[in-house]
Amino acid sequence: xxxxxxxxxxxxxxxxxxxxxxxxxxxxxxxxxxxxxxxxxxxxxxxxxxxxxxxxxxxxxxxxxxxxxxxxxxxxxxxxxxxxxxxxxxxxxxxxxxxxxxxxxxxxxxxxxxxxxxxxxxxxxxx
Numbered sequence: 450x451x452x453x454x455x456x457x458x459x460x461x462x463x464x465x466x467x468x469x470x471x472x473x474x475x476x477x478x479x480x481x482x483x484x485x486x487x488x489x490x491x492x493x494x495x496x497x498x499x500x501x502x503x504x505x506x507x508x509x510x511x512x513x514x515x516x517x518x519x520x521x522x523x524x525x526x527x528x529x530x531x532x533x534x535x536x537x538x539x540x541x542x543x544x545x546x547x548x549x550x551x552x553x554x555x556x557x558x559x560x561x562x563x564x565x566x567x568x569x570x571x572x573x574x575x576x
Contacts, residue, residue: 465558472562475551478520479528479566486513487545490532491570498576499534505572506532509545525549534572541572 490509495502510530517525525547532545548565 461557464555467555468553468558471554472551472564475549476564476566478517478522479525479547479549479564480568482513482517482520482522482525483545483547483566483568485516486510487532487543487568487570490545491543491572494574495534495572495576502534505534505543509543513545513547535569539575541575542569543572544569 486509489512490505490507493501493505493508495505509532513530514525517528528547528549530545530547532543534541535544536542545568546565548563550561551564552561553559
């Protein structure tokens with residue numbers, strides 16, 4: 450009788466653990482890939498008169514998706530990427546952000562969740 454009473458509670462707790470663990474794994478993967486990508490973009494020379502600023506964002510985006518796939522997640526379906534240079538000389542930085550909608554593994558604890566990762570990398574080249 451105790452087993453019948455405790456089983457539903459145990460199943461809900463276990464499904465919540467699975468869903469939260471899945472969410473943490475997805476968030477950690479996004480953070481790690483964005484960290485590597487934004488850092489790669491910050492290493493690109495923007496040019497003396499910022500003529501290559503678009504190359505920073507492009508390199509950061511390409512490197513982020515490459516890192517995401519290298520982490521074993523395949524293509525990032527439904528992800529949106531944005532990058533912008535913030536600050537003024539000599540403290541300019543590249544701010545990168547990835548947003549993604551994540552579906553739960555089991556779905557008893559919570560529904561689809563929007564996850565966002567943000568990374569700021571100091572530009573190596575300052576003119």
